[in-house]
Amino acid sequence: MRVSKSSSLLPGVQRGRLVKINVDGKPIDAYEGETIAAALLAAGIYHFHLSIKNKEPRSLFCGMGACMECMVTVNGAYNQRACVTQVADGMKIETCKDPEL
Numbered sequence: 001m002r003v004s005k006s007s008s009l010l011p012g013v014q015r016g017r018l019v020k021i022n023v024d025g026k027p028i029d030a031y032e033g034e035t036i037a038a039a040l041l042a043a044g045i046y047h048f049h050l051s052i053k054n055k056e057p058r059s060l061f062c063g064m065g066a067c068m069e070c071m072v073t074v075n076g077a078y079n080q081r082a083c084v085t086q087v088a089d090g091m092k093i094e095t096c097k098d099p100e101l
């Protein structure tokens with residue numbers, strides 16, 4: 001369950017509009033202005049893609065677009081960085097796609 005209000009610790013921060021994104025065929029809640037990575041982690045999804053060599057699950061690491069550990073497929077476009085890509089209503093995200101694709 002997502003926290004639906006801004007934290008009282010950060011009174012000046014307002015949460016964006018609630019939107020729905022589709023992750024591996026399942027609808028999840030997200031908020032405009034947050035990244036795909038934030039939405040995935042909030043939904044309990046920790047495996048974003050598979051490593052090329054050993055096909056091991058990878059997830060958020062640097063959180064700032066530098067390490068390429070958070071790649072997901074967004075609306076059919078492979079290898080999009082979840083940590084720097086903002087959600088949009090109706091966005092279709094696929095995780096753990098075969099890295100050879």
Ligand code: FES
Pocket residue numbers: 059060061062063064065066067068069070071081082083084
């Ligand atoms: S977590 Fe490093 S590029 Fe996204």
